[in-house]
Amino acid sequence: MKRYDAIKQVVKDLDDELIISNIGIPSKELHEIKESKNNFYMLGSMSMATPIGLGLAMALEKNDDPRKVVVLDGDGSVLMNLGELVTLYAQKPSRLIVVIIDNEAYGSTGSQKTYSCEVNLSDIARSVGIREVYYIDAREDMEDIYDIDMKRYIAMDGPVVLHIKVNAGNSDAKNIKYTPSKIKNRFMKTIREY
Numbered sequence: 001m002k003r004y005d006a007i008k009q010v011v012k013d014l015d016d017e018l019i020i021s022n023i024g025i026p027s028k029e030l031h032e033i034k035e036s037k038n039n040f041y042m043l044g045s046m047s048m049a050t051p052i053g054l055g056l057a058m059a060l061e062k063n064d065d066p067r068k069v070v071v072l073d074g075d076g077s078v079l080m081n082l083g084e085l086v087t088l089y090a091q092k093p094s095r096l097i098v099v100i101i102d103n104e105a106y107g108s109t110g111s112q113k114t115y116s117c118e119v120n121l122s123d124i125a126r127s128v129g130i131r132e133v134y135y136i137d138a139r140e141d142m143e144d145i146y147d148i149d150m151k152r153y154i155a156m157d158g159p160v161v162l163h164i165k166v167n168a169g170n171s172d173a174k175n176i177k178y179t180p181s182k183i184k185n186r187f188m189k190t191i192r193e194y
Contacts, residue, residue: 047081
């Protein structure tokens, strides 16, 4: 399974959840798979999807908004900002699910290898104290055997970290049809209108 198929599995059962997507090609893939006003497509801030999701989840909790936040992040971004895992543990946002799609590469910048082939991001998340950490190795080419039950993870109190190991490779998803301003304004309106 590649990242595109993992994203398809993760979002297939999501409804009201707010999705923050990692920069570049993962955002294009999400846009192609499940375009929604509930999606925030990150376009230019590597390693910031999880911190944005954390802030959003904390704001929702403070305002008694029951929606959950799902972050689609990558191994490269998480490795560039490992402090975000410590902050997740310290803040304990109950409405946050971070999905780390780990293809052992910086897929959007030329597919350079990351160090996730040598270090286990699930182990790092557990080592800082995050209790709900799950690992799926989906590198086999049998895409139809993987059924990622996101409803299970959505029902949990967060923070939840779901680490999915996939094969490297990018799809040829088209560019997102919205400007950065449109993405932001549309997403902010969605948050306010609940």
